[in-house]
Ligand SMILES: Nc1ncnc2c1ncn2[C@@H]1O[C@H](COP(=O)(O)OP(=O)(O)OP(=O)(O)O)[C@@H](O)[C@H]1O
Ligand SMILES: Nc1ncnc2c1ncn2[C@@H]1O[C@H](COP(=O)(O)OP(=O)(O)OP(=O)(O)O)[C@@H](O)[C@H]1O
Ligand code: SF4
């Protein structure tokens with residue numbers, strides 16, 4: 180059942196990559212085919228006008244989900260329903276066009292995502308022209324200038340090239356480009372990780388303002404859990420291609436249930452408490468080439484038992500969250516001291 | 531204590547058709563062996579340009595216009611290209627903001643590591659392969675032996691960044707210039723990499739210049755912090771002191787903009803306006819149009835660096851004479 184205000188619904192999404200050695204090498208060495216299980220049976224829904232955040236270890240599949248939703252990567256299985264239409268099923272780029280206009284992406288890397296040979300004006304105008312929303316001319320120029328002003332750049336920047344801007348300025352250009360076709364949904368893959376905290380505050384405030392004014396929906400990927408806490412209404416925690424916990428962001432951040440989510444939150448460095456001992460995830464980082472049996476987290480989980488190694492946990496509902504963990508289901512999850520705001524001790528040097 | 535790296539009065543200019551822009555101006559700092567200096571500041575403030583200058587990698591139209599850079603007491607900004615390249619491979623390593631610029635897309639990561647090590651260290655092919663796999667494991671790459679055969683495009687953003695770190699560590703350099711080395715990484719890998727950096731500093735006396743936007747990282751690993759704004763250092767001091775009681779109004783604004791894990795405000799604190807552009811420099815203190823505490827003299831007179839306690843602060847508020855006069 181898809182609720183009425185659901186703008187995006189991802190259903191059993193699976194993305195695998197073939198990472199086999201070349202055929203000849205396989206024949207000579209007897210090596211088998213190798214498959215990267217980047218995303219496995221991921222389900223989630225995003226409500227219109229809200230922000231859904233994806234978090235998890237590097238390489239767990241977040242960008243792959245983002246690229247699949249944005250239509251850059253084809254799924255291996257499952258469906259993606261956007262504004263009620265299965266966009267994963269489109270065979271050609273052309274058929275997907277009307278939906279693409281509503282679905283734009285801001286990339287992790289402001290260096291690689293802007294064409295270095297294009298001037299800023301052309302970069303920002305490109306989605307408008309691609310989708311046939313305006314013709315070249317004075318009106319388009321005015322629109323581009325307006326977009327640049329919206330993100331805090333100057334209309335005089337249109338004749339410059341990307342290399343003439345700093346990382347933060349380039350990310351503003353990406354945002355201006357993403358907004359150009361007036362989309363309903365913006366996939367933001369680490370939109371502020373290249374920015375200093377004061378520009379980050381400006382960009383996050385800008386994203387929130389645009390959400391309020393235009394009813395934008397965001398899929399936000401970030402390693403910075405403070406950014407997620409600030410932006411997200413709902414969130415999903417991924418581990419090795421799977422969603423292990425998802426639901427209301429405030430609840431998950433305050434009362435995480437999945438052992439991986441708990442470890443993730445305990446590992447966050449806090450500038451206001453620099454000497455707090457951070458937890459460390461122990462054990463070998465698992466490989467998406469050969470995911471562990473049962474619960475993929477079991478080799479590193481402090482609560483793992485024999486069942487965890489054998490049987491994959493199914494998500495169960497706990498208040499406003501869905502959690503896939505046997506310990507939660509069996510009621511053997513220890514209680515967790517509530518995270519509180521630590522104060523910074525002032526060093527004893529004289530001013 | 532003598533510094534392993536000493537940057538003195540560095541000025542970097544960018545030549546344009548009709549004028550010359552100043553990207554970095556009068557920047558001086560030292561890093562001792564075994565010390566980690568954190569560098570923070572506004573996007574575009576000149577952090578990467580400073581790191582690039584130390585590495586001797588400034589490219590036209592940017593060039594060093596003034597100042598001296600000393601490594602282990604020896605001037606390196608005047609070395610020729612070959613001598614500098616040798617130093618860079620062996621004694622000074624770089625980790626750039628953008629992992630793709632450091633990796634060859636057409637070579638497997640195993641080949642890249644092995645080639646780098648064999649160029650600079652006396653290792654056999656087998657020893658180099660062994661060491662490459664161990665390095666990948668140390669930076670948290672799963673299935674390191676199989677990953678040696680991967681190409682950069684087959685890895686996630688964070689995995690590529692870890693490969694770049696392995697490349698930087700592989701020849702045991704004495705100085706590492708790391709530009710945003712952990713921003714693409716999740717917090718647990720980040721913690722692992724920072725542990726590794728810290729261990730290298732402690733055990734081998736490696737010095738690190740760590741450019742980062744993450745104040746949590748600054749708090750955890752750095753000994754001193756340098757804050758840059760509009761091409762200049764505005765505050766340098768011991769990390770604990772700077773985080774607890776920043777003296778420069780820009781640093782204070784920066785600290786106030788950090789989102790808090792345990793509070794959700796509708797709006798984050800933000801410093802109004804933006805940093806002056808290189809082509810429209812501001813007279814006096816470059817921060818004065820945005821400074822909530824600006825004094826009358828700030829618009830006309832550029833504040834020099836004042837010493838307060840263990841910190842240097844370029845702000846008229848820190849002027850001992852000014853305070854009593856005002
Ligand atoms: N084109 C590809 N070919 C082979 N493997 C790939 C490809 N693209 C991604 N992968 C693999 O899929 C997995 C998921 O990668 P993805 O980029 O989605 O991770 P991520 O969660 O975004 O990580 P990060 O936080 O580091 O950006 C990784 O193991 C990666 O190596
Ligand atoms: N080759 C170049 N040509 C023109 N301007 C340049 C060039 N390289 C750098 N700049 C300018 O120099 C200034 C400093 O850039 P730098 O990359 O050092 O900033 P940064 O502090 O590293 O910022 P960020 O945090 O966004 O990475 C910026 O205004 C940038 O636009
Ligand atoms: S299912 Fe078992 S191994 Fe997995 S997270 Fe829960 S307790 Fe740990």
Ligand code: SF4
Pocket residue numbers: 778779780815816817818819821822823824825828833844845846847
């Ligand atoms: S010198 Fe003046 S304008 Fe600059 S930071 Fe200090 S008080 Fe503010």
Ligand SMILES: [Mg+2]
Pocket residue numbers: 241242243287368686687688
């Ligand atoms: Mg990613």
Ligand SMILES: [Mg+2]
Pocket residue numbers: 346577578579627709
């Ligand atoms: Mg930079």
